[in-house]
Structures are given as structure tokens and as C-alpha cells.
Amino acid sequence: MATTTTNTTALASQSWYKRNEIAVTPWLFLIPGIAMFALYVIIPIFQSFYLSLFEWDGLGSLAKNGEYVGLEHYERLFTKDRAFNISLWNNLKWLVFYLLAIPGGLMVALFLNQKVFGIRLYKSLFFFPFVISQIVVGLVFTWFYDPQFGLSNWLIGLVGLPPINILGNPNTATYGIIAAGLWPQTAYCMILYLTGLNAVDPEQVEAARLDGAKGHKMLWYIIIPQLKPATFIAFVVTIIGALRSFDLISIMTNGGPFGSTRVLSFYMFEKSLSEYGFKMGYGAAIAVVLFLIMLVFIAYFLWSMYQDEKAAKH
């Protein structure tokens, strides 16, 4: 008790900062980060919502040159805009097929999870495509698909089939781009699973082996449940990647042929900053739709993380 009293008197004579140090310090450390993040990320989200209610070509200020149109842009998007429809469907295709990276990555990881000479180098080389920028991946695959000299048609030719122009055909172009995107994404999932496989409890595996579990049964009932954290991250990054797809489309087809490979992120860019005139308000409305789709996933991710946080506290 005696020490507490002396402490209080000592505290009273100290400066305000010293007395409140533990309460104040975190905020001092947070201010620069929060300020930057608010300025460039949080506030712009709300600005985009607001902007989507206006007709504005980006010249002058929104207050002076913008014309308030209410929800008209959204109405137009969902009732009259065919390009928007195509983009939305393509986004769905991306979401579904991009997820193939997860089982694909798991398969490659299982294949490479051995201890033989040089395996480390093999693992790095398999991971290689993820490190390269999507622009280069896009270029590489554009040439790979080239109907004249592409390696893909050379391979098709070996089987005796006529060459096909994957990126030139509106029915196949999007799938061609997704396949290109799967290349680095599978590599990413592979590395997540390789790390996850390292952490699999060897005792459980041995115990299951003694019980006669083998092959795919072992994989399904013993290994995959233990890989849950890796699968969660793979799921998060793949969904985000699918909805963010822009670079590959821009470099491989530029939205064509006949606008068949547009997705929302690309269509938004085209509307706001293309040579056909700057339709900032309309573009913002497209971005808001994309954002709302993403929000469903973000809410789910945050909810899962919140559950983990709660579990960690107890």
C-alpha cells in the first residue's frame, strides 16, 4: 500500500504526457498511418459513392460542372447497358474458374513435397510465374496463343489439329485470359500449401496410417482439414485476384474482341478514362457495383478473422 501512495504523489507531479503515456502513445503511433490511409483509401470510397450520382466529365470541379442525376446511372447499368451485362458475366466466370488455382496449387504442392536432391530449386522454379508482373505474363501468353507462331498451336499441331485463335474468338478469349491468370495464381496457392504441408502433424499421419488410411482417404480426412488455414488464405487471395483482374485483360485483348473480355474493373476504367470521353460519374457507378460485390466477400473474411481473434483471446 505504501508504494502505491508514493507512486500516486510522484505521478501527480509528472507532466500530463507522462501520466497518460500508455493511453496516448498508441494514438501518436497511429496518426500518420491512419491519416494517409484515410486520405487515399477511406475517404475516396465515399467520394466514389457520391460521384456516382452525378454526370461529370472530370473537368472543373464536381460542384460546378457536375449535374446531379440521382440513381439514373444504376438504372441505366442494370436495364440498358449490354456491355455492363457482359462484364458482370465475365466477372462471374473469373470467380468460378480462378478458384481452380486452389486444387491446382494443392496438387502441385503434393507433387513437390518430397526431399530429393535439388527439390528446393524446383520449388522456386515452380513459384517463378508469381514473381513476374502480370504485364509480362500477359505478353508471354499472348505469344503463347498466337495463331501463327504460338507454342500452344504448335502443340495442337502435333496432334494434327488445325490452329485456333483463342484470343481472337469472343467465345474463347475470356477463358484464354483466365488460363493465363491461373498460371501465377496456382503458383501462389502451391507455396501456401507447401508451407501448410510442413506444419501437418506427423503423429496424426502415422496414427492414421496404422489405422489403414491411405492415398485420397488420408488426403481428404487427415491432411486437408489440417490445411484449413492455408486454404483460407488461398481462398481470400484468389477471390480478390479474380475480382481485381485488369492487367491481363488490358494487355492481352484490351477488352476485345467486340468487348467480349471486359470485366467490371476494365469496363469502369474504359468508361472513365478512355478516348470516348471521360464519364467519371458513370464509371464511379460501375466501381460501386464492383465494390458491393467485393464487400460480400470482405464481410465474410473479416467475420472469419474476428472469430479467430475471439478464439485467441480465450
Next chain:
Amino acid sequence: MFPTPIEKSSRQWQIGYQVLLPIVMLLWLAPLLAVALFSIRPDVDFTVGNYWGLPSSFEMLANYGQVFNSAMPKYILNSFIITVPTVIGAVALSCMTGFALGVYRFKGNLLIFFMFIAGNFIPFQILMVPVRDLTLDMGLYNTKTGLILFHVAFQTGFCTLFMRNFIRALPFELIEAARVEGIAEWRIFWYIVLPLMKPAIAALSVLIFTFIWNDYFWAIVLTTGENAQPVTAGITSFNAQFRAMYHLMSAGSIIAALPPVAMFFLMQKHFIAGLTLGAVK
């Protein structure tokens, strides 16, 4: 270990596996190897249609030399000038936010943390018009500074997620002991926590370097010319200049891809630790 270690399987499968490995790897990297092959071919090979045979002569030096005589070195320099300050800025900011959110308990802690995470997941397009306007208003449109400021701010989200989780895993007794000794909070940060964060700083630096180097979207939204554009955006104008000269375009692409690749091979362990968000140990 799963699958069953190869040493425990039959002799045939062991040999089979060793043979299969390089074949699968070559198939996996085939698109890239094709480009590497293109980049050492002479011009004539493309006109006579010799795409997949042996090159009629090896023009590696000539092709790559020509790339270095274009605007390419300028773009690459721009990329470095944009990437390095971004890495420093984002890592510095997130060391601080991560420390604040990882060590202190206060109202709104989790809310702020989740705000950073959520912001990091959003589609870029929702930020595009306002950020472009903001950059124009600050007079930083088409400058490297404008691009750096945005990247620092945006990457702080991801970095905070990473740093905060890393700091959470540190032994909290260290900080408590320091407090009992009466050490000031900022000194605890500087002398106790920061030195322990070295692995996290290394991991994030490598990762952010790669992210920013490979950024294309913001490069074309916030910059236009060769004075400010990084190599990802530059390569498209390079390709427009050398249209259908596949040997030069290939060489250019390879050079553009090289720095993050080098970074990855040099700092592999850190890179992978960063990618798994430190969540999968």
C-alpha cells in the same frame, strides 16, 4: 509427412519421380522458355518462320543491347525511384501502426485494425477517380511522388495486418518488464520491439518491392510519360515502338521482369514468410 516420402517407395517410382520432375518443370515454364528463346533469335528467323527450330545465329548481345539503347533504362530507373521509397514509407508507417495495434489495449483497436484489412481488399477502381483528382489537385499528376504517396498509403493496409500479427506473437513479458523498469513507451518501441521485428521487416520489404514493381493499374492512372512511368507501363509503349519485332519485345519483357525475380531468389525465405501472411507457419 504426406505424401509418403519417396525414399520409402519402390525403386522404380523413385527413378520415375526423378525423371518426371524436370519434365513437368519444363512444361510448367514452357511459355517463359519460349520467350527466352525468342529473345536471343535474330530478326530473320521471324521473317522466315523459324520460330521453334535452332536460332540461325545467337543475337543475345545485339538484342539486349538494343533494348538498353531505347527508353527502357529510363523506365527501369523510374521503377526503382518509385519502388524503393514506397517500401521504406509503407514499412515505416506499418511498424508504428502495427506496434500501436499489437501492444496496446484500447477502445476501437480492433475496429481500426479491421479498417486497415478491409481497405486492403477493396477493388482499386472505387478509388480511381477520387485519387486521380486528389493527385491532380496537389499538382502531383504525372510525377513519381504522386504515385509513391498513393502506394505508401494503400500498402499500409496490408503491412499493418502483417506487422500487427507479428507483434502479437512476440513475448509480451518483455514489454511488461521494460515498463516495470520505467522505460518510456517510445523507447520500448525503438529499443525492444523494433529489433525483434527485423524478420517481419525483411519479409514485407521483399514482398512490397515485388507488388509495387509489378503495379500497372496505378501507373497508367496517375502517370503518362516516360518521365514518370515505371517499366510495367513503359513496356507497352516500348512494344508499340517495336511492334512485331518479337526478338526485341521478348528481350524487353525479360529485362522488365528481372529485378523482382532477382529479389525473390536472393530473399526466398523472407518472401515466402510474407506471402503466407505469417498465418501458416
